[in-house]
Amino acid sequence: MIDPHNLPKHVAIIMDGNGRWAAQKNLPRIAGHRRGIQSVREIVTFSRKLGIEALTLFAFSNENWNRPAPEISQLMMLLERYLKQELKTMMENEIRFRTIGQIERLPSSVLRMIRSVEEKTEKNKRMTLILALSYGGRAEMVDAVRRMMEEFQEEKISIKDLDETLFSRYLYTQEIPDPDLMIRTSGEVRISNFLLWQLAYTELYFTKTFWPDFRRKDFLLALLDYQGRERRFGLVTEQVSHPGIPRKEGSPGTSVKRLLEDLQGGEEREF
Structure with a gap:
């Protein structure tokens, strides 16, 4: 039932529900995060197979820094391990890896791994995988305004130049097309400070499925729903x-x- 000629070019996903999935099974929260990585692997490789050009995953928000320190430490360890293990898959499938967010706040070892994977996959052209890390939509726009003001003071730009196109060039996603489809798992119906500028005309899809249980079937259901909409x-x-x-x-x-x-x-x- 899926029309291969009517797929979104860019899909963004808020991966929500890891903790609640673990709680329902009387497991520690980290168990939900570990299981969630399996969903990441499946959706990334499946997206590449379908021919989707860009996939953005909301992995860690600015607000997540307020979580207990042990959980943050475990999340950073899982992130570093994931990047190390998945580099081979990215290279074999010609997937370029990128990050958006205030990644300078991440631990130095994680930041080094991110830079290494970005550099090694830079020439891959078949799909782009973007992880939103230490990310917030409002912070992104504030950072964009700050950079614009700096260039204005340096007389690199003029107020007359300001329009939506120019502003977009100062966002973290400056070279990435806006998402066609945004998926949020776990039953929450909000965008939680995610890609506030970029989601202006994005189709939104919400599912009650927790992220650790989100697999190909769930992804296909989201795509099928998307294809039933008219984008005007x-x-x-x-x-x-x-x-x-x-x-x-x-x-x-x-x-x-x-x-x-x-x-x-x-x-x-x-x-």
Whole structure:
């Protein structure tokens, strides 16, 4: 039932529910995080197989620094171990690894591992895996404004230059297209300070499944739900689906993006 020509180019996931999964089974919270890594492995490799171009996983938020120190230490150890073990898989599947967030706050050993994996996978082009680490959407925008003000003071940019496109260049995701689909597991229905700017026109999908139980079937259900939606980006249905507007096979939104480009470029079309 999945249309391979109508897949999102970029999927973002809030991996939620590890702790509650463990609590339901009378296990320590770290057991939920360990099991969650299995879901990461499966969804990453499956996304690559499907041809999804970018996958962003919300792994550790700025707010998570307020958790008990032993849990944070265990999470950092699991992260370092995951990167070390999965480097071979990334290379074999031509997956580029990137991070977004205030990663300078991470332990030095984790930061070294991140830089090493980023460098080794830099030339991989088939898919990009982005981990949001020590990340917060509000902090990202504040950091963006700070960098813009610095360049304004250095007379590298002018206030007249400021628009949405320019602002996007100062975000952590400056070279990454906005997500087409955002998935959150565990039954929570909020975005929790995740990609606040980038999710403006993203389709949102919420599932009650805890992240440690989230597997291919659950991912396919999310994609199927996504493919049943019409993405208009502020236009009306007739503009999106009018037979006079040529459509290309590819990700959802391709025809809309081309239409907007034509309109901005002054090309005349009959509706």
